[in-house]
Amino acid sequence: MKFPDNITFLIVPGLREHSEEHWQTHLQNELPRAVCVEPLKENKLSRAARVQALNDTLAGIEGPVIIVAHSAGVMTTVHWAQQYQRPIHGALLAAPADVEEPMPEGHPTLEQLSSNGWTPIPVTPLLFPSIVAASRNDPLARFEKAQQMATAWGARLVDLGEVGHLNPASGFGPWAGAKPLLQELI
16 A cells, blocks of 8 residues: 655554554554654653643644554544644544543553543544544443544544454554555545
8 A cells, every 4th residue: 555755644652652563663664754752751641741742743744744643642632632723634543542431450540640631531523534443342442432532523433343452462563454544534
């Protein structure tokens, strides 16, 4: 599948940040123009710091941008969209994390998420075309909640079936389904 050279794909990872095995890393290595939001050195759980890092990365990109966000990176993207008005060509919002419900052990608590600015989840329609790709057995978000988020954001919902959290722990390194969705956004 060929992608245009004039579009930059901006990778927005979740709270676990950059992982060599993650589908976003594989995708970044395969796309002609791809940039990843750099991991935070401090305030790693701060939603405001992540939104600022996304905005800073966008400031260095000229031309059309398609955002490729995963998990809490989806939340970073929708919070960013409430604050900033830069035109975005489109966004693939994969496996959005429900930061309003308790997460499995090893993830931040509701209190930690709330005190770091992650709640409430924005319900304002996005001003750019977007696709929410959601799993039916994601431990970080019920499918029904992902449907609600997609509706609120004006995004098209793609039912991925039972793919867990679409991460290495769920068996995903490369994710072949990402490229057709990006092609749709182009």
